[in-house]
Amino acid sequence: MKKAAPYENIIENLGEGVICVDPSMVVTVFNQSAEKITGLSRTQVLKKPLGEIFTRDAWLGEILEKTLREQKLFADYEKNLHRKFSAPISVGVTTSQVFDPEGNLTGAVALVQDLSGIKSLETESFRKERLAYMGTFAANLAHEVKNPLGGIRGAAQLLSRKVKDEGLKEYTGAIIRAVDRLNAIVKEMLDFARPGELKRRRLNIHKVLDEVVLLLTEGQTGPPVVKEYDPSLPPVVGDEDKLAQVLLNLVKNAREAATKNDGEVRLLTRMVTDFHLVDEGSREAKLASVEIRDTGCGIPPENLEKIFTPFFTTKPGGSGLGMAISYRIVKEHGGFLRIDSTPGEGTKVEVLLPTAE
Numbered sequence: 001m002k003k004a005a006p007y008e009n010i011i012e013n014l015g016e017g018v019i020c021v022d023p024s025m026v027v028t029v030f031n032q033s034a035e036k037i038t039g040l041s042r043t044q045v046l047k048k049p050l051g052e053i054f055t056r057d058a059w060l061g062e063i064l065e066k067t068l069r070e071q072k073l074f075a076d077y078e079k080n081l082h083r084k085f086s087a088p089i090s091v092g093v094t095t096s097q098v099f100d101p102e103g104n105l106t107g108a109v110a111l112v113q114d115l116s117g118i119k120s121l122e123t124e125s126f127r128k129e130r131l132a133y134m135g136t137f138a139a140n141l142a143h144e145v146k147n148p149l150g151g152i153r154g155a156a157q158l159l160s161r162k163v164k165d166e167g168l169k170e171y172t173g174a175i176i177r178a179v180d181r182l183n184a185i186v187k188e189m190l191d192f193a194r195p196g197e198l199k200r201r202r203l204n205i206h207k208v209l210d211e212v213v214l215l216l217t218e219g220q221t222g223p224p225v226v227k228e229y230d231p232s233l234p235p236v237v238g239d240e241d242k243l244a245q246v247l248l249n250l251v252k253n254a255r256e257a258a259t260k261n262d263g264e265v266r267l268l269t270r271m272v273t274d275f276h277l278v279d280e281g282s283r284e285a286k287l288a289s290v291e292i293r294d295t296g297c298g299i300p301p302e303n304l305e306k307i308f309t310p311f312f313t314t315k316p317g318g319s320g321l322g323m324a325i326s327y328r329i330v331k332e333h334g335g336f337l338r339i340d341s342t343p344g345e346g347t348k349v350e351v352l353l354p355t356a357e
């Protein structure tokens with residue numbers, strides 16, 4: 001790699017997004033913050049006409065054009081910016097003209113400030129706090145409920161041995177089944193409350209997916225699951241049992257949603273090329289993506305944030321813990337969980353995990 005001029009490093013590390021265009025409105029500079037704010041990578045953007053990239057945000061091209069041609073400068077111009085994978089964010093844009101040392105106009109620059117940054121940071125830490133609180137709450141509740149449950153189950157078993165009447169035995173059987181179901185929920189709550197250490201190793205995520213699909217589909221009715229795996233996907237690094245739990249929750253949700261006649265669930269894997277993870281040691285980890293797509297009912301926007309809250313459910317028999325646990329596990333792996341849903345059309349849930357390469 002060529003050595004960057006010092007000012008290039010400064011531009012690269014600025015907290016504001018820097019987007020430069022030349023006089024023909026072709027993008028010449030796109031720094032890291034610009035990547036983060038827009039969700040676009042510079043390989044997608046550099047040397048391309050700005051208008052072709054920000055199709056939904058024509059205003060950006062318009063103000064840069066005005067800056068270039070009419071010397072109109074904009075200061076803290078507030079607008080919403082659309083992004084590929086997540087909701088639009090509000091940004092503040094400041095523009096100016098760019099000249100070379102001889103004083104010739106060589107382009108225009110936009111400084112883009114993420115005004116939602118503070119807000120989304122707040123919701124993230126709020127979400128974490130809420131999860132921690134719910135964790136303690138769940139642990140206490142589970143503990144209190146466990147012992148009496150054991151008592152009820154034992155008494156019902158005793159009774160079933162003592163009663164001769166078959167009709168009455170049916171009732172004791174029903175008590176025991178209900179207790180077992182409660183016990184299963186309590187166990188789930190405890191798993192959620194005490195996550196335990198991750199046992200990280202290199203994993204073939206396709207194998208994990210196959211096992212999950214087998215578990216959910218064998219001998220059961222429901223929408224078909226179509227696999228579109230990328231065979232060249234490198235191993236991911238993670239805890240096999242925990243990741244299986246995540247994928248199980250997500251595929252189960254997708255199958256429960258896609259109950260329409262021609263509903264289906266599709267599992268896609270791929271390497272992520274337009275985004276990478278930089279850890280504290282500045283090492284770059286490439287990400288693998290597992291996408292679970294369903295053609296189901298979709299999630300209304302007002303529920304999107306809530307689905308990560310423990311016990312939020314819209315299903316009669318649901319515990320509402322699946323998404324909360326999955327979110328937590330993926331975060332512990334240093335990964336990401338993205339959701340994109342259109343009510344009436346379906347839902348895409350993407351899990352991004354660090355690969356071993």
Ligand SMILES: Nc1ncnc2c1ncn2[C@@H]1O[C@H](COP(=O)(O)OP(=O)(O)OP(=O)(O)O)[C@@H](O)[C@H]1O
Binds near residue numbers: 253299312319320
């Ligand atoms: N793929 C999906 N399509 C539509 N809605 C979904 C999807 N995934 C999650 N949801 C919504 O999010 C809610 C919470 O999901 P979560 O997995 O946490 O709990 P649950 O599925 O209701 O219960 P459990 O997972 O314990 O059976 C669901 O009740 C549903 O409303």
Ligand SMILES: [Mg+2]
Binds near residue numbers: 249252253322323
């Ligand atoms: Mg679920």
